[in-house]
Amino acid sequence: MPEEPKKPRKIVPKKYPMPEQDPKARTKNFDEVPLGQDGQTAILEAQRCLQCKPGLNRKLCMDGCPVEIDIPGFIRKVQEGNFEEAIRIIRMKQNLPAVCGRVCPYENQCEGNCVLGRKNEPVGIGRLERFLADWERREMKKGKVQVPPSTGKKVAVVGAGPAGLTVAGDLAKLGHKVTMFEALQYCGGVLVYGIPEFRLPKEIVHAEVDYIRRMGVDIKNDHVVGKLDTVDELLQDYDAVFVGTGAGLPGWTGLPGENLNGIMSANEFLTRVNLMKAFKFPEYDTPIRVGERVVTIGGGNVAMDCARTSLRLGCKESVILYRRSDAELPARREEIHHAKEEGIRFELLAAPVEFIGDECGNVKQVKALRMKLGEPDASGRRRPIKIPGSEFIIDAQTVLIAIGQSPNPLVPMTTPDLRTTKEGTIAVDPEGRTSKKGVWAGGDIASGAATVILAMGDGKKAAKSMHNYLIGERSWPAPEVFEKLSCEM
Amino acid sequence: MNVEMQRQLGVMASAQSRWAGVLVTGRMRARMYEVVKSDKLTPDVIKLEISAPHIAKKAKAGQFIMVTPTEHGERIPLTMADFSPEKGTITIAALEVGKTTRELGKMKAGDKLFSLVGPLGIPTHLHQYGTVVSIGGGIGLALMYPVVRAFRQGGNKTVNIIGARNEKLLIYEDEIKSVSDEFYVCTDDGSKGHKGFVSDILKDLIAKGRKIDLVYAVGPIIMMKVIANITRPHNIKTIVSLNPIMVDGTGMCGSCRVIINGKTKFGCVDGPEFDGHEVDFDNLTARNRRYLPEEQVALRRWQEAK
Ligand SMILES: Cc1cc2nc3c(=O)[nH]c(=O)nc-3n(C[C@H](O)[C@H](O)[C@H](O)COP(=O)(O)OP(=O)(O)OC[C@H]3O[C@@H](n4cnc5c(N)ncnc54)[C@H](O)[C@@H]3O)c2cc1C
Ligand SMILES: Cc1cc2nc3c(=O)[nH]c(=O)nc-3n(C[C@H](O)[C@H](O)[C@H](O)COP(=O)(O)OP(=O)(O)OC[C@H]3O[C@@H](n4cnc5c(N)ncnc54)[C@H](O)[C@@H]3O)c2cc1C
Ligand code: SF4
Ligand code: SF4
Numbered sequence: 001m002p003e004e005p006k007k008p009r010k011i012v013p014k015k016y017p018m019p020e021q022d023p024k025a026r027t028k029n030f031d032e033v034p035l036g037q038d039g040q041t042a043i044l045e046a047q048r049c050l051q052c053k054p055g056l057n058r059k060l061c062m063d064g065c066p067v068e069i070d071i072p073g074f075i076r077k078v079q080e081g082n083f084e085e086a087i088r089i090i091r092m093k094q095n096l097p098a099v100c101g102r103v104c105p106y107e108n109q110c111e112g113n114c115v116l117g118r119k120n121e122p123v124g125i126g127r128l129e130r131f132l133a134d135w136e137r138r139e140m141k142k143g144k145v146q147v148p149p150s151t152g153k154k155v156a157v158v159g160a161g162p163a164g165l166t167v168a169g170d171l172a173k174l175g176h177k178v179t180m181f182e183a184l185q186y187c188g189g190v191l192v193y194g195i196p197e198f199r200l201p202k203e204i205v206h207a208e209v210d211y212i213r214r215m216g217v218d219i220k221n222d223h224v225v226g227k228l229d230t231v232d233e234l235l236q237d238y239d240a241v242f243v244g245t246g247a248g249l250p251g252w253t254g255l256p257g258e259n260l261n262g263i264m265s266a267n268e269f270l271t272r273v274n275l276m277k278a279f280k281f282p283e284y285d286t287p288i289r290v291g292e293r294v295v296t297i298g299g300g301n302v303a304m305d306c307a308r309t310s311l312r313l314g315c316k317e318s319v320i321l322y323r324r325s326d327a328e329l330p331a332r333r334e335e336i337h338h339a340k341e342e343g344i345r346f347e348l349l350a351a352p353v354e355f356i357g358d359e360c361g362n363v364k365q366v367k368a369l370r371m372k373l374g375e376p377d378a379s380g381r382r383r384p385i386k387i388p389g390s391e392f393i394i395d396a397q398t399v400l401i402a403i404g405q406s407p408n409p410l411v412p413m414t415t416p417d418l419r420t421t422k423e424g425t426i427a428v429d430p431e432g433r434t435s436k437k438g439v440w441a442g443g444d445i446a447s448g449a450a451t452v453i454l455a456m457g458d459g460k461k462a463a464k465s466m467h468n469y470l471i472g473e474r475s476w477p478a479p480e481v482f483e484k485l486s487c488e489m
Numbered sequence: 490m491n492v493e494m495q496r497q498l499g500v501m502a503s504a505q506s507r508w509a510g511v512l513v514t515g516r517m518r519a520r521m522y523e524v525v526k527s528d529k530l531t532p533d534v535i536k537l538e539i540s541a542p543h544i545a546k547k548a549k550a551g552q553f554i555m556v557t558p559t560e561h562g563e564r565i566p567l568t569m570a571d572f573s574p575e576k577g578t579i580t581i582a583a584l585e586v587g588k589t590t591r592e593l594g595k596m597k598a599g600d601k602l603f604s605l606v607g608p609l610g611i612p613t614h615l616h617q618y619g620t621v622v623s624i625g626g627g628i629g630l631a632l633m634y635p636v637v638r639a640f641r642q643g644g645n646k647t648v649n650i651i652g653a654r655n656e657k658l659l660i661y662e663d664e665i666k667s668v669s670d671e672f673y674v675c676t677d678d679g680s681k682g683h684k685g686f687v688s689d690i691l692k693d694l695i696a697k698g699r700k701i702d703l704v705y706a707v708g709p710i711i712m713m714k715v716i717a718n719i720t721r722p723h724n725i726k727t728i729v730s731l732n733p734i735m736v737d738g739t740g741m742c743g744s745c746r747v748i749i750n751g752k753t754k755f756g757c758v759d760g761p762e763f764d765g766h767e768v769d770f771d772n773l774t775a776r777n778r779r780y781l782p783e784e785q786v787a788l789r790r791w792q793e794a795k
């Protein structure tokens with residue numbers, strides 16, 4: 001490799017552009033919206049990085065990454081054009097780079113800390129990660145992934161979402177025998193049933209899962225823990241158990257008329273479309289239907305995904321109904337931007353009060369109230385206040401409820417000595433240990449609905465703690481610790 | 490730039506970083522579920538015995554499975570008509586109403602199913618009630634068999650009433666009879682047993698002042714509604730097994746929501762059995778018609794392709 005000249009570079013203020021599908025064209029298909037950069041652009045982007053040294057009294061990119069990727073290290077290799085080494089550095093910490101490079105909220109994570117980002121745009125760390133993972137998938141040979149000799153220890157991982165996949169990958173890398181139990185027919189959790197194809201093609205998730213399988217992880221799909229083996233039964237066969245069952249329970253408004261036909265939870269809508277591929281009906285058998293106007297209730301990533309999916313399924317107008325203002329929309333900015341580009345109508349400062357049906361039991365209208373913003377609430381966001389007498393009606397043939405998910409209750413329900421908080425999450429200590437000896441938990445089931453990278457961060461911490469337990473002394477925190485945790489939270 | 494790097498860049502530029510062409514699918518699956526026996530009970534009811542030892546070991550009366558026959562298929566719920574931990578098999582019986590059930594109807598011994606999840610739902614609450622009158626209609630008879638068997642094993646006196654449109658459509662007759670203390674057959678056309686509805690027999694038993702501690706009903710929605718209306722004024726506890734449209738069957742989507750005593754419940758995790766006096770049957774009927782046009786498209790397309 002010829003030496004690159006080391007003279008001080010001029011700062012390039014903006015990220016190199018990411019080619020994207022045209023907004024008009026893309027609302028007619030389910031193909032990915034950002035198209036990815038080529039190798040030349042990746043090298044140029046990497047060259048924007050200042051290669052900061054850690055240790056000084058300031059936060060750097062890697063401090064913002066929950067899985068502790070050596071960011072300057074891999075970027076250095078990209079600068080040199082050594083993609084193979086660059087992805088190897090990422091892989092040391094990150095089991096799902098192609099996924100995180102797409103859906104990580106990097107603006108608040110690694111890129112949010114980038115030194116360059118104070119005056120200019122930060123280095124495009126997410127898109128570099130994505131580039132390398134895509135490059136690897138295309139270029140590198142597939143085969144068994146090297147793992148160290150077996151330790152003879154057996155681990156069960158329940159739930160194959162980002163948290164479970166991280167634990168499985170990390171423990172397999174350390175030579176433990178991992179078996180993963182997943183309720184659905186495919187692995188990936190929200191990555192396969194929730195996040196739509198145009199943001200995260202399912203083939204990519206399958207490829208990442210395949211990588212973990214090639215590390216020797218045994219994956220058992222169609223296996224609902226709690227209905228088949230319970231956690232207690234797993235503990236008889238395995239040295240340790242990790243629970244990463246996610247926040248799969250849909251939230252409802254509880255308003256009159258919610259059970260009318262045409263009203264669905266975001267989970268039902270997205271599961272039909274993504275997991276069951278209803279967008280390819282009748283090539284795939286699962287049906288889905290949207291009317292002329294689709295109203296989505298909520299303002300997070302899930303709501304954006306619903307609204308944008310509806311457009312692609314052919315509705316004439318897709319409306320987001322959110323009770324606060326634009327500034328409070330909890331979705332990632334990039335998603336909001338994409339949604340607006342595609343022509344989604346934002347009906348802000350409005351909340352539904354009733355769903356009105358026709359004589360056949362189909363929804364036809366949403367009755368809503370205008371809101372205004374008051375004082376900040378506990379979450380720091382300004383509280384929405386109803387404006388009396390401001391009712392208005394929107395016609396809608398489909399209504400999607402995207403107002404949040406809560407923890408999946410099945411495992412806690414069937415594991416009597418697993419302590420939960422009043423929100424229904426499993427109580428864990430900072431290492432991810434639960435009140436039950438030998439059982440760890442992490443991801444959305446422990447934190448409540450959060451993000452892919454935080455679930456992976458939890459998985460990392462738990463894997464470390466599980467490894468210590470497996471090879472060392474099997475001590476466990478006193479029960480009081482969890483008693484405190486479960487009432488505090 | 491060295492040669493390797495140029496090669497890498499060339500590839501990237503031409504492939505435009507799209508993932509197309511890199512096909513790793515979810516098809517590499519550890520488990521497949523083999524059909525070990527396939528029978529036709531009537532011209533349009535299929536009975537399949539499927540190898541699924543892990544499910545058979547845990548299954549209980551009243552529980553169901555979600556089956557996806559092929560990779561492109563729909564996930565549909567079917568109740569287990571039988572299960573044998575010893576043989577490691579479960580049995581399902583399906584009325585061939587649409588595309589997916591007809592696809593199952595074509596399955597032969599040795600064929601493999603893409604996905605099978607279970608046992609799901611809350612098992613029938615078994616208890617020594619006393620006299621249990623169980624009523625089944627149509628395909629409900631297959632679902633009813635393991636439940637009445639369990640009632641009997643639990644020490645109840647079992648009065649079983651079964652019905653179908655005509656004699657040829659009566660299924661599981663011998664099996665149910667074998668676990669009955671009292672047994673009645675009805676057909677709409679009178680080709681066997683009483684000519685008329687299963688509800689006639691129930692009304693008759695009530696009119697005769699028979700002591701009934703529980704009524705269990707499974708069959709068409711309208712049948713269950715009629716039964717619940719008959720028992721309500723007499724305050725006879727009535728359990729019905731509902732069949733809302735499901736997607737995952739594990740409590741994740743709410744497709745299966747039903748209204749019970751004014752409250753929303755999920756058929757798959759809170760049910761499928763509920764107190765018949767609390768069910769909003771009209772809402773269930775409306776909700777089960779949600780995808781009629783699409784179901785017809787799927788069926789027509791499948792028939793044409795054959
Ligand atoms: C529509 C949508 C869009 C999102 N967009 C983003 C985004 O852009 N960026 C981002 O960072 N985050 C996003 N999120 C959030 C993110 O996907 C989740 O925080 C993350 O997936 C949580 O990971 P997890 O591993 O804890 O759980 P999950 O991904 O929920 O996985 C849990 C797995 O456990 C399985 N399971 C459950 N119960 C059992 C059982 N009893 N036995 C066996 N298996 C079981 C489930 O089937 C599932 O596969 C989004 C979420 C949704 C719903
Ligand atoms: C808990 C439960 C247990 C059941 N057990 C049995 C059984 O043992 N034997 C049996 O023959 N049938 C059973 N059913 C009904 C069976 O699931 C439907 O007949 C089947 O899904 C029809 O699929 P199809 O593609 O062949 O027909 P379609 O043409 O798709 O549908 C025909 C009708 O079946 C219903 N249906 C369609 N899709 C679904 C779905 N995903 N989930 C539920 N209902 C649907 C609708 O009312 C629809 O109008 C059960 C249903 C439930 C909820
Ligand atoms: S995993 Fe997420 S936070 Fe970490 S480097 Fe990648 S994009 Fe940034
Ligand atoms: S903070 Fe930004 S500029 Fe500094 S090393 Fe990290 S990515 Fe490069």
Ligand code: FES
Nearest residue numbers: 738741742743757
């Ligand atoms: S079928 Fe999805 S929650 Fe019951």
